[in-house]
Amino acid sequence: MADELIFYTHPQSRGRIARWALEEVGAAYETQVVEYGTTMKGEDYLGINPMGKVPAIVHKGRVVTECAAICAYLAEAFPEAGLAPTAEERADYYRWLFFAAGPVEQAVTNNFAKFEPSADQGRMFGYGNYDLAVDVLEKAVSAHPYIAGDRFTAADIYVGSAVGWGTMFGTLPKRDAFLDYFSRLSSREAYQRAGAKDDALAAELEAAKAPA
Incomplete structure (x- = not known):
């Protein structure tokens, strides 16, 4: 279920790293966009990441922040993707x-x-x-x-x-x-799929800001 893995991000942020990791593991996930200066610093999101930064993921109710930690966590949480290291690596x-x-x-x-x-x-x-x-x-x-x-x-x-x-x-x-x-x-x-998704999301956010 997508709601078991929620991805908090903004397309113009280090969230692109986590998006790439999510696309590599191939798990279904829900994307939640938080905006700079507003929802990113709002009470709801600060309850997930008190630093008020993105990205963050919530997997089965557990929060992971920091890009390197998210990459390592996803590799271990979804071993079938083959992204975790072997003993030699x-x-x-x-x-x-x-x-x-x-x-x-x-x-x-x-x-x-x-x-x-x-x-x-x-x-x-x-x-x-x-x-x-x-x-x-x-x-x-x-x-x-x-x-x-x-x-x-x-x-x-x-x-x-x-x-x-x-x-x-x-x-x-x-x-x-x-x-x-x-x-x-x-x-x-x-990598290309993740970039395309974030580029499309960035364009969508910019269009929403444009005057009618």
Whole structure:
């Protein structure tokens, strides 16, 4: 039943990552759109995610937030999709999933905000500096066709989204390794299907705002 899995999102948000994960697992789900500044900060949605951010999913009454957690959760909740790691893939799967969600996210957002940590601050911040985080990410996506080995897993959804958005919007450099990696991912049917759904939803929301 679709009402067993509810997806809270906005098409112009990181909800696109969760949408891709949902399309990859192939489970039926209900989409609930929450708007910036209104329903996203409303009492009902804050009861689901007190941060007032998207995405979030509710599966059989249990809430999951944070994109990396949603990707990992869906892979385990729907094992038939084959997105969870094998024993051989598990180390790289979790290592790079959380590297992208932690050090890379921090490095990219701080760099975008024009904050460059000193050497002392770099030790405290955990990612060192932007260039180091980017270099390590480049090596990670270059080691194998996919982030955990020779096949696509849920970790590629999150890491791939970080790489795809970063190279598209200029928060990551357009290095060949990044472009080659994301090219493999963006050709997937589930990625294209998710993007088409979010693009259509974005157009629908814009049309609704237009004066009559």
